[in-house]
Amino acid sequence: MSLHALGESLGADALRWLALLPLVVIGIATLEGLVHSFWLRRAYDWRAFAASIADALGRRAIDALGLSLATPLLLWAHEHRLQTLALSTPLAFGLLFVGQEFFYYWYHRSAHRVRWFWATHAVHHSPNELTLAAAMRLGWTGKLTGTALFFTPLVWLGFPPNAVLASVALNLLYQFWLHAPWMPRLGPLEWVLNTPTHHKVHHASNTEYLDCNYGGVLIIFDRLFGTFVDERAEVPIRYGLTTPLRTHNPLRIAFHEWLNLGRDLWAARGWRARLLTVFGPPGARP
Template identity: 35%
Template sequence: MEAYANALLYAIPFFLVLLGAEILYGSLVKKQTHNVMDSVSGISSGLSNIIKDSLGLGIVLVTYPFFLKYLALVDMKITWVVWIVAFVALDFASYWNHRLSHHINYFWNTHMIHHSSEEFNLACALRQPISNLLGFYAIFLIPAALLGIPNNVIAILAPVHLFAQFWYHTKHIGKLGWLEYVIVTPSQHRVHHAINPEYIDKNLSAIFCVWDRMFGTFQEELEDAPPQFGVLKPVNTWNPIIINFQHLWRLIKDAWRTKNYYDKLRIWFMPTGWRPADVKIKYPVEIITDVYNFNKYKTPTSISFQWYVISQMLACLGLILFMFFNYGQIGADGLLLYGAFVFFGIYGYTTLMDGHPSGIWIEVFRGLAGIALILYTGDWFGVDSYISWGSLLVGTYFLSTILGGIYFGLKEKKLIEAI
């Protein structure tokens, strides 16, 4: 996990530079694809995901080394050919894992966060799950295990394969000629994120689009059907923690409410969106029927509040970067506590973004807890060994969180009530 944290220490700034470049380009050409609240929500989702992954939270049901040990037909030496074969095997596994996520109710919960934005930009790429608590991805790597591809090759290529999917989440790049027949492009991925009937569950490949063409899930972007983005059951929140478990909560409620015991069991494994007949009638859920005419989720906000949530997001990012930098020294127990502060931070300011009154109390509690921890330990997880006034800076941040939570919580509430 420490190696993964070190990789993210360099990858995160790179992603943010590209994201900043997209925002700047959109402003220059007067075709902005970002809005503050949506992008903050998307980036915050990415922050929660990397905290979860870097802390190793979850249960791994089966590992790749296990399959490699018992299924390998040959013992492959590491050559350049092995690296290529391994990358293709990863891409093949990604296609089928992705397809499963789009077609089975339970697994859609772990992927819905990625589709939850009603915009399409690089911030969407950062909408990654924290609800994938059961690790079973290795099952899709059985072909790689049969070929005897070494575990360290897979471990190195896996984050590379994931990071390589970042760039094509943009509306600023059109079709790319002959590359459309080789790799996944922005045009193809716009189709994938669209909720137009002709685009649903299409273009599931990660890097090479050959899998979609081979298995019948390819769809070209059509000029007379501009992609509309989001999910058919709109999330109606900026809070990425809530979005991560929203679909799962609906499944739990439907399984509890239905009178049919068979439906209580099969709801988890039915096609995405399926609901028991009795529950569907008695407890209807909002579904978008006209994709070209629906109201995107938005909350009335002042410019000052937008800058406040941006500053809160950047503060959480700074805390994460320090955690990665000092990962080994903080220790296992400290990392869990540290991660909890960041998680609550993300939950707090995105709850304020929704205009929910509980956001004030969450921010006040977190701020007081952070200040209390600094006073009790005399430091903030060793930051003073690098910067003598580091814990004072972090304490000031927590104080500003308390004051900002109260001020903006009450101010934005009045703004909402005035509409």
Template identity: 35%
Template sequence: METYGKILLIAMPIFLGLVLLEKLYGWAVKKQPFRTMDMLSSMSSGYTNIIKDVLGLSVSILTYGWMVEHWAIYTIQSTIATYAVAFIALDFSGYWVHRMSHEINFFWNKHAIHHSSEEFDLACALRQSISSFVSLFTIFLLPAALLGVSSTVIAVVAPLHLFAQFWYHTIYIGKMGILEHIIVTPSHHRVHHAINPEYLDKNHGQIFIIWDKLFGTFQEELPHVPPVYGITRPAQTWNPIKINFQHLWLLIRDAYRTKSWRDKLRIWFMPTGWRPADVEEKYPVSKIDDPYHFEKYATKASTALLVWTWFQFLFTFALINYFFLNIAKIGTPNIFVYGGFIFLSVFAYTELMDRNPYALAWEGLKNSIGLWLIYSTDWFGIGQSLPWITLVLSTYFVLATLTTGLFVWFDIRKDSAPQPEKKWATA
């Protein structure tokens, strides 16, 4: 937990810098629009994912350590070969977990967040799940367990394997020659993120593309079929916490509404997107049928709102950095309180990004809890050594509520206010 937090202290600013560099390159050189809200939504999703991972908010039904202890038939000594085997085993496991997430209704919920951006950029790589609390697929690491690769080696290699999947989320790198036959490249992964019928549910590999070619899920990027990105049932929100549970909520409602007991049971294990016939007819949901003619999700945002959203995002970044630096000092159960506060912070400011009038209620709740935490914990002990920081935080919590109130009152309420009747001139 603490070690992973320290790794993220180094990785987070690097990822943030690379995301901004790519966006600036696209805007300045390639004349691409700078879709700030989409980018901030993606990076805020990254916040929630790393907090979940650091807090260890998931359990495995079958642990890797147990598999090694009981099923190993050979033990590889700790050499470079051990790490190579672990890397390949993780990639093999990742392919099948990834593929099943695309092919089975229930498991799609944990992966939909990653595809929910209608852009394909380095920021969307950070859209990772918080909705998976139980790991069912440790069994796919069986090859490594049989060879006796220790869980310590897997723990070292796993973050490297994850971080190595960041770079290929970009439209600015074309095909890469011979590497196209070996590793997952940006071209391969553009196909994977596309909603074009030719590309759906292809290229599930994470580092090596060989798995897709072996198991029949490979699709080359076609020069006459430009990829269109997103999910066929658009998220229609910038709030990553909502996106994480949208598909699950649809499954729950469909299972409740269908009159067929058979459908109530099988809906969870049917192919992704399947719905009971009676529910689909009575309760249709918005779906993109033509990927070349649909309107991307966008919300109105004044310069002032954009600046304020950036401030909220960066302030949350500072809070996360303090958290990761002081996990041991904060201790249990306060680390879960702190993590919950970060989740609430992200929820509140992304509701404002969505121009939801209830953003004020969420922001007020967050800031009230923040003031209480200062009073009850001295902001998790920081006030004992740096009293001025608690004053800064207190001022922020008060001003953030007032600022959000101003945006809701003078800007967002206009969206729902009745418009004056137009008077038409007559000749």
């Protein structure tokens, strides 16, 4: 039985609609580039734009293969769920939303603090400018490394797998507009929601801004768990990786951190060093 057949119709329908949205997202990102280039007369890196589109297309091609490290565990969690939670009330939708936000926070935090997940997530942070096109650069190996495992508890608690996957997809869709650094602050909403102001800090490679603002739609878990950092006027943001990636080659973008991980793993001596290389934070040394 496939995951698609397991979810309620609402989750399945949402996933089908979400599958059409990349075309809309590409159109809006293209419009941003055109406005920068021809109306505002500002520099815009169209090669980086093309690299982000190539990354998105490559990811969809790999996803079409149906390979996922998390699928067996998601299926097991659904078969052994504690109950069946029907999405028939506002409370059920609210619980799914908050639960998904909670587990997304911990996934995203792990994606920065565990090198196995960072090897994929580094792709998203590789652009040296923050644009709407950068939102589409998510890497090709997410499903192969088991990122969906973080959301397994929601399935085990009783939410339909397709509804859980759709809620994660909607979370990522919300984050598209967060990659517009030209957006102003949003007043009191900044206390609750993840906003472009918070997210451009998340994309900064300055030491003062590293490893913060992991939220998806909400910023409240960052405030609760001490990972919230606000933008500081005296610290101009520098985008990209701490060691900038100066390439527009989609293959190098997709696999550069995996190659770095492989080299470090080859050089590691002893099991402790090898485990730290794979599951320790980026830059950790035994």
